[in-house]
Amino acid sequence: MLDGADDVMGVITEQIEARFDMGFAELRSAVAAAPQANREATEIVHWHDKLAESQQLLEKAEDELVAVLETQPDELDDPAMETAHRVNAAVAARDGRAMVVRWLLDPTATGKQDLAAERLARLNRGARSGPAVQTSAPVRAATAPEAAAGRGVRR
Template identity: 65%
Template sequence: MSDDITDGSADVVGVLTERIEAHFGMGMDQLRAAVAVAPTANPDATEVVKWHGHLVDSQAVLDRAEDDLLAALETQPSEIDDPTMGLAQRVNAAVTARDGRAQVVRWLLDSDAPGKKGLAAERLARLDRGARKGPAVPTSAPHRPAAVPASVPGAGRAVL
């Protein structure tokens, strides 16, 4: 029974992995290696590799949660106890996380996805155009005199 659940959910990772490989024309191991060597050479590839890693990690969490739930269900009488319901909720949360990451990967691979063309894409490109090293407008420290003039009463004395 656990094979049915795991095989169905693992297909999400398998299908997206195949799409990534077709999109970039190389296997995931090659793509990961290329991104590791030159992460700035292809920002799209770098993002896809990062999110594919998140997807694989979330699938592993989901697989463990499903295994734990199935093990608990095998020992349950006809009614399910609270700890087992907690495991079921953990599975639901893991599915949600995995599916969300899968959506990000799908979006990254779709050049026609909403937000990738038009005004939204232009705004995003302006934000991404190199990380700012400083303020947008050049600034300088305000001019301050080196010492307090002697003509100021109380200059140089501590005020309590």
């Protein structure tokens, strides 16, 4: 049976492979060869690599915690508690990166429809016949306006 770490990485990797209809190693090679060809694939590979990195850090922190717990009496000292907090932080980092990858994989995720509409609007802006705002400087009078009477400080 797989442990939780293998489940997280395995499930996400399978989702990526299904999304792009190729193995992850093949996808990584394609992205390395042409990173601009598919921006979505490039982002997903980038975040998957970050996820794998955080998973490795989590496993290391867990191993350190197990080693500390094996030598501790009933109560944990401050260094043991610090190690436990590092494990918690590593879990949070790993889970956050997993959420990013899952969000990138979901075309109907919250906020993506707005992003798609915004991108489409940016593309459609190129079809304008003229500028959206005035591009020339406004015409100014040749003389400076006179100072208004009664303004200023009395002495």
